[in-house]
Amino acid sequence: MQITCANPWCKSSFEITDADLQFYEKVSPVFNGKKESIPPPALCPDCRLQRRLSFRNERFLYRRTCDLTGKDMISFYSPENPVKAYDHHLWWEDGWNALDYGQEIDFSRPFLDQFSALFRAVPRMTMVVSHCENCDYAPYSVKSKNCYMTVSCLQSEDLFHCIQTNFSSDAIDCSFSVRCELCAECLSCSDLKTSIGCQYCENSTNLLFCNDCIGCNDCIGCKNLRGKKLHIFNQAVSKETFESTRRSLRLWQSLAELHGKAVAFFLTLPFRATHNRSCENVTGDDLIESRNAHACFNGGKFEDCRYVVINAHGGTKDSCDINYCPGAELSYECLSPVNSHSCIGGIYCWDTYDCHYSSECFYCKHLFGCAGLKRKEYCILNRQYSQEEYETLVPKIIERMRKDGEWGEFFPVSLSPFAYNETIAEEYFPLRKDEALNRGWQWRHHVDEAPKVERIIPASQLPDDIDDIPDDIVNWAIECDRTKRPFRIIRKELDLLRKIGLPMHRLHPDERYKQRMSLRNPRKLWNRECTNCQKLIATTYPPERSEKVVCESCYLEEVY
Secondary structure, three states: OEEEOOOOOOOOEEEOOHHHHHHHHHHOOEEOOEEOOOOOOOOOHHHHHHHHHOOOOOOOOEEEEOOOOOOEEEEOOOOOOOOOEEOHHHHOOOOOOHHHHOOOOOOOOOHHHHHHHHHHHOOEEOOOOEOOEOOOEOOOOEOOEOOEOOEOOEOOEEEEOOEEEEOOEEEEOOEEEEEEEEEEOOEOOEEEEOOEOOEOOEEEEEEEOOEOOEOOEEEEOOEOOEOOEEEEOOEEOOHHHHHHHHHHOOEHHHHHHHHHHHHHHHOOOEEEOOOOEOOEEEEEEEEEOOEEEEEEEEEEOEEEEEOOEOOOOOOEEOOEEEEOOOOOEEEEEEEOOOOOEEEEOOEOOEOOEEEEOOEOOEOOEEEEOOEOOEOOEEEEOOEEOOHHHHHHHHHHHHHHHHHOOOOOOOOOHHHOOOOHHHOOHHHHOOOOHHHHHHOOOOOOOOOOOOOOOOOEEEHHHOOOEHHHOOHHHHHOEEEOOOOOOEEOOOHHHHHHHHHHOOOOOOOOHHHHHHHHHOOOOOOOOEEEEOOOOOOEEEEOOOOOOOOEEEOHHHHHHHHO
């Protein structure tokens, strides 16, 4: 079945397969003995993803006052944002009750209009953080300690400027990695130690600017190696040569030159079509230990999933159109349904069951259209009901939502508490200000806060060797080589740079992030021929790209 995307600026045609229809039937909830069938989506997969990601601010943090105490706090809501935000420590306490904001259902009005009023009234966490210590600058982090300017870290410690780096410690500027220690500028790596600038490397130690190396030690500028040690640009070297080369790379200029040489060297070698490992019957990229996954990207332990992007290696089953979703099952059109079961249209609902169209609800069951609840059940619009009342009212709400075209769809972008250019959607689907405003979405003009420091030093004037950087630099700001934006580092970050042996940053954290993310392929598949055998393959490398992209069979012949 072909459907035209309902967004007037898109109008692309997309297919609804029999497998899609079977999923919608499987995940459709039952109330009072009647199944409330979910209809096919009105928007194409890309527009559905964009809509969900417009509710997630990862990289813009502000100083504002807590609406409960009046004290200063760090928040991902700007000072002028009208939402009510509480310090996340206080939000979890019992000093306030989200049921106090409960509303009666008005069947004469669209349900999402009623939810919108509740959504904007109920206090929110200054940032979503759970069971953390000293992570006030680490949104979406869980069970972590001493993490700074880091996003979505799980059970990690002493991370700086990392994204989705889990079960890790002592890392700087790493993204989408797991079980890494003493690493910097690594992307999509696992079980890595004392390594810098690596991508798709596993179970290795002391690698510098390596790509797709597994089980390797003491390698520099290598690609596609397995079980090797003491190699430079894929050539075996003596221990003395390796150590001499490694010492020289403590200098900024030497490290920059090596990076350029490594990139050029990698282009002479084959790239695997997709970076899927231990998978069965999957389409997508960067998947681990997954089966029966269609159009899924960046995660692990998917099973019977469709259109799931960014899973954080937590295991997701029987779900579709969800993101940031470790432990989710039978969920649809949700943003961060962590450890949640049978949920539709949720935003940051963790450890929940049968919770629909709700936001920031934790350890709850049987909710519909709720916000900010903890350990509650059988609530609608934050009002408590008996089980019988709940089971009777919800089908009537769904009937009205179906009439208004709301049932089965995620919340509209206009409901997001963030400006579009504050959200991760802007990275995946960049827009101009006028384009966003013409769609009725918010836009914010960003102005850097002037750093209160003793001095600002141009990055070009920094010593090349990290050991020559003075301790006083934590009282200064560094002027980015590329953008001239000033940035600061903290003492623990300086200590870790020295421990790793990495030269002082020359670029603003935002520029380092952009540089790292530019190494990731698009979350899209193209058909092209294998460079070696001309077999047709699906890959995230567009046909016009210059890399030598090969099928899995040819790649395995190359590396083993």
